[in-house]
Amino acid sequence: SQQGEEDPQALSIQEGENATMNCSYKTSINNLQWYRQNSGRGLVHLILIRSNEREKHSGRLRVTLDTSKKSSSLLITASRAADTASYFCATADGSSNTGKLIFGQGTTLQVKP
């Protein structure tokens, strides 16, 4: 399957530290998206990176994409307690035109004040 797999599954850091989460996938994609989910709530879109892009920034977020390794990373700099949440990568099949996204298992991030 094209399922994205995040690594690590859980991450605990102190406020102010940086958090890095990785995502690997298996087939060709047209873009990769990162979403955030607070406990038991809906997902919130963070950032989208296209398959022809290598790096993208949005505020304290930095996403990289390496299509040769079929992997992406999400870096959150200067973390805050409010960043505590689960983070998911979602890949869009390059051959699909239905808008189908395949989500990974997610990384649970805890930021301690």
Next chain:
Amino acid sequence: ETGVTQTPRHLVMGMTNKKSLKCEQHLGHNAMYWYKQSAKKPLELMFVYNFKEQTENNSVPSRFSPECPNSSHLFLHLHTLQPEDSALYLCASSQEPMVAGVTDTQYFGPGTRLTVL
């Protein structure tokens, strides 16, 4: 608030009950989605609708019956569910499924926490 609302937020039902989940988006989007999120499993796409037409059914059992009367509303009708169907059901919408050849950003509702007894 993302502009996508879901009701009810919590639902407990027996295996012989019939219930419906409702999703409404106030974003003027044309595509709507149902996802299932179970404990310990990745978020699973169930159905995709584009301009009220179903474009994706991800091998979902027939005890789940979606309905999309217009681009703003999406329902999931439930009947004779199993305890393993207990999960968080999330609705999402996007302007289009694809924009310029790229899968569009999806906006999620808060979900309905379903428990099947």
